[in-house]
Amino acid sequence: MEIGSEGWCAAMSEVLADVDLPEVRATVEQRIGDGNGGPVVAYRLVIDGGRAHLEPVARDADSADVDGEADGGAGDGGRVGIGDDSGVVVMSQSRETAEAVRRGEMGALAALQAGLIKVSGDVRVLIAASEALALVNTALGRALAEEEDSASGGGTEESGDESDRGRTGDADGSAGDGGS
DSSP: OOOTTTTHHHHHHHHHHHHOOOSSOOOEEEEEEOOSSEEEEEEEEEETTTEEEEEOOTTTOOOOOOTOSSSSTTTTOOOOOOOOOOOOOEEEEHOOOOOOOOSSSSSHHHHHHHEEEESSSSSSHHHTTHHHHHHHHHHHOOOOOHHHHHTTOOOOOOSOGGSSBOOOOTTTTTTOBBBO
């Protein structure tokens, strides 16, 4: 199943249905591009009321481009308030970066610091939701690791903590992606 597809989002939302989260509100859009202006995979993680789910985003959505530049510009036009119901934090990266973070080869914080993941919106949303994002990332990481394991015939278990895989790109370094 392709990351970001409707089926993938539904399957991962089922995984998240059993995860109890702190009472925070955050929407984090992951945009994964090929770096050459090709197709962008995009999905949103929505956390609200102690629950989380994933939803696909149309490939032609204009909330951000592959480089992570939000529409709008100066002033508060592109900013997201912590309590703003319509606020979306957008994290953009290449497929290579998303895969490296997902596999645990690179931390999300290191990727952010290196400019490989670009963030638009109010990063305070990510900080306020960091505990919930870490719980989501752990659950998704386990599900994606199990999916990879079954796809490869259920062979040997890779060494390392499963919670380091399947990250969704959390700015505090405890996450990455899933695709980010």
